[in-house]
Amino acid sequence: MQAGQAVITDRRFQHYIGPRLGVLYAFTSLTLHSIAWVLGLKRSARYKIIPILVIAIAYLPSLVLVVIAVVAPPGTSLPGYADFYPFIHAAIYLFVAFSAPELICPDRRHGTLRMYMTSNLNPAVYVAAKVIAVWAVLSIVTIGPVLIEFAGYSLFGHGAANFTDSLKLVGQIFGGGLTLAAFFGTIALAISTLTDRNSFAAAGIILTFVLTGAALGILQGPLTAPDWVELVNVNTLPSEVVNRIYQAATGTPLPTWQLAAAAAGWVMAGLGVLAFRYRGEGRQ
Amino acid sequence: MQRKFGTVLALSDVSFELERGVTGLLGANGAGKTTLISLLLGVLKPDGGSLQVLGMEPLKAGWKLRQRIGYAPEDDRFPPDVKANELVRHFAEMRGIPRRAAVVRASEVLFEVGLGEERFRPIGTMSTGQRQRVKLAQALVHDPELVLLDEPTNGLDPIQRDDMLALVRRIGTDLGFTVLISSHLLGEVEQVSDNVVMLEGGKVARSGSVKSLLGGDTPLVIEVVSGARQLAERLTARGFQAAAKDDLRLTTQSSRDGVRDAVVAAVIELDLEMRRMEQGQATLGELFDLEETAAG
Numbered sequence: 001m002q003a004g005q006a007v008i009t010d011r012r013f014q015h016y017i018g019p020r021l022g023v024l025y026a027f028t029s030l031t032l033h034s035i036a037w038v039l040g041l042k043r044s045a046r047y048k049i050i051p052i053l054v055i056a057i058a059y060l061p062s063l064v065l066v067v068i069a070v071v072a073p074p075g076t077s078l079p080g081y082a083d084f085y086p087f088i089h090a091a092i093y094l095f096v097a098f099s100a101p102e103l104i105c106p107d108r109r110h111g112t113l114r115m116y117m118t119s120n121l122n123p124a125v126y127v128a129a130k131v132i133a134v135w136a137v138l139s140i141v142t143i144g145p146v147l148i149e150f151a152g153y154s155l156f157g158h159g160a161a162n163f164t165d166s167l168k169l170v171g172q173i174f175g176g177g178l179t180l181a182a183f184f185g186t187i188a189l190a191i192s193t194l195t196d197r198n199s200f201a202a203a204g205i206i207l208t209f210v211l212t213g214a215a216l217g218i219l220q221g222p223l224t225a226p227d228w229v230e231l232v233n234v235n236t237l238p239s240e241v242v243n244r245i246y247q248a249a250t251g252t253p254l255p256t257w258q259l260a261a262a263a264a265g266w267v268m269a270g271l272g273v274l275a276f277r278y279r280g281e282g283r284q
Numbered sequence: 285m286q287r288k289f290g291t292v293l294a295l296s297d298v299s300f301e302l303e304r305g306v307t308g309l310l311g312a313n314g315a316g317k318t319t320l321i322s323l324l325l326g327v328l329k330p331d332g333g334s335l336q337v338l339g340m341e342p343l344k345a346g347w348k349l350r351q352r353i354g355y356a357p358e359d360d361r362f363p364p365d366v367k368a369n370e371l372v373r374h375f376a377e378m379r380g381i382p383r384r385a386a387v388v389r390a391s392e393v394l395f396e397v398g399l400g401e402e403r404f405r406p407i408g409t410m411s412t413g414q415r416q417r418v419k420l421a422q423a424l425v426h427d428p429e430l431v432l433l434d435e436p437t438n439g440l441d442p443i444q445r446d447d448m449l450a451l452v453r454r455i456g457t458d459l460g461f462t463v464l465i466s467s468h469l470l471g472e473v474e475q476v477s478d479n480v481v482m483l484e485g486g487k488v489a490r491s492g493s494v495k496s497l498l499g500g501d502t503p504l505v506i507e508v509v510s511g512a513r514q515l516a517e518r519l520t521a522r523g524f525q526a527a528a529k530d531d532l533r534l535t536t537q538s539s540r541d542g543v544r545d546a547v548v549a550a551v552i553e554l555d556l557e558m559r560r561m562e563q564g565q566a567t568l569g570e571l572f573d574l575e576e577t578a579a580g
Contacts, residue, residue: 013396013459016389016427020380023347029377042370044406111361118325118355119378120347 026120027129034133038099050098055140058091062145066152074157081173082248084146085239091141092184093209099137100188101201103130109196113281123278134185143177176242183238183263186270193277209235227254231262238263285333287319293486294319300481300491302464306456308473309466311483312567317466318358321432325355338429351379354423358434360415364408368399371407372422379426393421397451413444433465437472449476470571471563474502502563503535503574506547509557518550527573535570538563
């Protein structure tokens with residue numbers, strides 16, 4: 001090598017002279033980091049097991065439906081899109097009970113939350129990133145399987161009649177999936193703020209959705225409670241909203257706007273709990 | 285500046301200026317060191333007075349100030365299953381460094397703090413000394429103008445402590461960072477700092493250059509199984525300043541000729557059992573006790 005060709009390859013520590021980005025970038029980074037964290041990306045194998053298992057459980061019914069669509073002769077009546085959600089309800093509950101606590105409990109437990117408050121983040125931005133992350137993660141199981149069902153039906157002769165109907169269906173699939181993700185995700189995240197322990201939070205989430213649903217189900221069934229009880233039934237309310245999005249048959253005579261307003265109210269209440277729990281974080 | 289916790293006045297009438305290089309924040313446990321650092325970061329509100337950090341008011345400036353400050357907490361605050369390089373990169377991004385630069389800088393700074401080969405290891409598998417270095421790395425990765433280190437030698441053995449202090453010294457001198465390091469040990473502050481702010485009972489007892497305040501006369505600490513008061517009296521009788529806070533530990537001036545020989549002789553005469561004699565382990569309180577003895 002001649003003198004003129006010499007290159008310093010080991011620069012060691014350099015002072016930084018590049019751009020310094022603001023709150024929006026920190027928000028985006030935390031959101032992406034949180035999604036990867038829940039899915040076990042860049043973490044050891046044991047953190048990938050539960051998400052892979054739950055995602056597999058959620059996608060299995062859609063794959064079965066696609067296989068049925070392949071072998072069924074054209075014109076055969078197959079389960080509709082709104083009928084699909086009960087197949088994956090258990091998977092949605094499992095996923096929300098796993099992912100919501102995993103998004104915020106470790107930060108509180110390990111004290112990382114306090115470190116975040118010494119960075120570009122503030123409590124509102126932190127909560128917003130976690131809310132978007134839980135919605136995005138849950139969308140994997142509330143939108144993805146139905147999209148596969150849609151693709152299978154469309155490819156094998158059971159799809160929508162025309163392009164406009166197909167577009168409408170895609171809109172309904174995203175609308176329904178996002179409704180479920182926002183509803184379950186926000187409430188589960190709010191419950192998770194009450195403890196630092198993932199297991200306690202997961203138990204609380206399952207109990208809230210399943211036990212409330214069961215208790216109110218008894219009230220609405222054998223005890224013939226008034227129709228408005230449906231509005232507080234966190235187990236079935238989002239499914240009723242999804243049914244209305246698909247314009248499918250529903251189990252309640254309540255008008256759509258009431259169901260939608262109640263679901264939005266629950267989401268707002270969840271956001272309220274999150275705001276309350278993090279109100280003074282890092283600014284005491 | 286003032287700060288209360290309930291009725292307890294944690295900081296009162298604190299006023300000082302930070303200069304470039306390494307400044308030691310010295311005080312006993314509960315003296316208000318962590319409270320002061322939290323106020324500088326803007327994560328605590330002062331109850332009175334004003335505070336300027338890098339020309340800004342911490343609470344008003346918010347993230348614009350915080351991204352110019354590096355902070356390493358006293359306790360562990362990171363998930364144990366995250367790899368060191370991932371964590372440092374993530375916190376670089378949280379402080380506004382774009383992803384590609386954050387990846388490069390995370391590696392560079394981990395090399396710089398001596399974790400080049402260890403940077404792909406999860407933090408939970410690291411020793412206390414390595415975890416302290418990771419904390420230091422995440423405080424430096426975004427190239428802050430001010431680095432706040434809260435007791436960075438906590439939990440370290442003497443060799444690790446010396447290594448960490450040498451590293452902090454190098455960060456303040458060779459790398460050109462302005463560093464505020466808190467400690468309850470006089471010797472640590474003397475070892476790394478150019479200037480010192482001494483906190484006692486939530487107030488600044490003294491501040492200035494280490495040379496002017498300590499003058500190279502860091503007290504000698506002697507620990508015995510029992511009889512420290514007797515030993516202090518014997519040393520005082522021989523013309524050395526000595527002060528014992530309890531019956532196990534005493535301090536004496538280190539700069540006087542023959543002080544070590546006098547200590548050993550007194551220990552033998554009094555038939556005491558000495559555990560150790562060391563310079564640099566005295567606390568601020570012991571320094572003040574010794575000075576009171578000299579004055580009184």
